Amino acid sequence: MLDRKLIVDQADRVKQNCTHRGVKCDIDRLVQLETARRQKLHEVEELNRKANEMAKSIGQTKDPAEREARKEQGRQLRDQKDAAQAEHDRLEQEVHALELTVPNLTHPAAPIGGEKDSKEIRRGTTAIRKFDFPPLDHVALGEKLGLFDLEAGARTTGHGFYFLKNDGVLLDLALQRYAVEVLMLEGFSLTTTPDLARNEILEGIGFNPRGPETQVYSVENSDLSLVGTAEITLGGMFSGQTLDDGKLPIKIAGISHCFRTEAGAHGQATRGIYRVHQFTKVEMFAYTLPEASDAMHEQLLVIECKIFDGLGIPYRVIDTASGDLGGPAYRKFDLEAWMPGRGKEGEFGEITSTSNCADYQSRRLGIRFKKKGEKGTHFVHTLNGTAVANTRALIAILENYQEADGSVLVPEALRGWVGKDRIASNSTC
């Protein structure tokens, strides 16, 4: 959510930003409604003031007839106020509905345009490997090695669900442990988070919990939804709070399950465990002072790179173009890992992403900070980044570390936690 004053005062800038983002928003109408709303608000305040004055005078009036007369006047003032208030609230609702559709502003350095305008800005330290045998994709590898079972997932729950099995489980746990280790050393506090959250928190983060295009599962007869990412709960942790500036930045890592309906995503690269309805993720989240969010964003990106350099996975970093940013992000970097089994001769596939949402989420969630010795409060900046999304990381490891005999080497960084150097066919069920 953007500052309304900013929308009104800089309508042209906001409009142009909407164009860059490829989002249709009726900014003119929003400005017009907001102006009307503010006028109504004055009316309400004025009537309130008069009614308060009247009410006060009644307390000091002794004469019974005079009291009755004033009571009647007071009643009338309140009625007028209620009418004005109702009109104001109606306008407020409309403004709010429009406001929710306005995307965040865009970082001046972010490329403008659609997906193909996104820029590659760096590469990982691991070179793309040349295979002297035809590499398999993760589905074939996983089946051969008994690491996951897609059919059983479909039988029990539906398409897009899976069982991890055997060494697949060990790899999953090792990835989490590895990511947690890195984040701990980077000064993050550790959490495991609720897998459900209130819908108002979802909305604050920028998810739409309802409607046909919703990305999340909601729980019937409640105002809860399954989270699509721990970003939701980690951002909700301090909703409505005012933080001391001395406490910032706050860096929190959260492990959660992620549930996504992937509505409208059918037909795309859905093979295997690339696009699933549930996976486990270690997420980074940061609250910063406004002037510190750019640097924090870079820091989150560097950590993501460190994690995948450490795993020995080749990747590139993408500075996402304006049209591809999604609503809340001010700027977004994606890590795309090289996946040798993807497409004909291998392709890059997204494995992590990190966004600077500036004050877009904190404004909706009411997360402020107070500077010592200064009056008033300001909104914090929020940032998020994936440390490890387990299914995608699993794909990258299997496909990049496969051997001619169909076995898979365990990345050195994970060996201590997996407990072996190589995964060979050893399935038991």
Place this chain on the structure above:
RNA sequence: GGAGAGGUGGCUGAGUGGUCGAAAGCGCCGGUUUGCUAAACCGGUGAAGACUUAACCGUCUUCCGCAGGUUCGAAUCCUGUCCUCUCCGCCA
């Protein structure tokens, strides 16, 4: 799941229909005093929004978990809801 109790400013805590955005204490900030520190004393000290101003100041509205209701008037009465605590039951 059952039975109770409670949610007030940074904290503790008073406040059961008007003069309450709210006593008092603590904390914090500023000052006086003072080898230094401490103590003592004096003053100040919530937030959001709007109007006004070059800015400071000032004025108004709203906020006592949240949302409604009663009333001329609500922190105070009523309803719902969320949360916390205690006891009982159940349970990983």
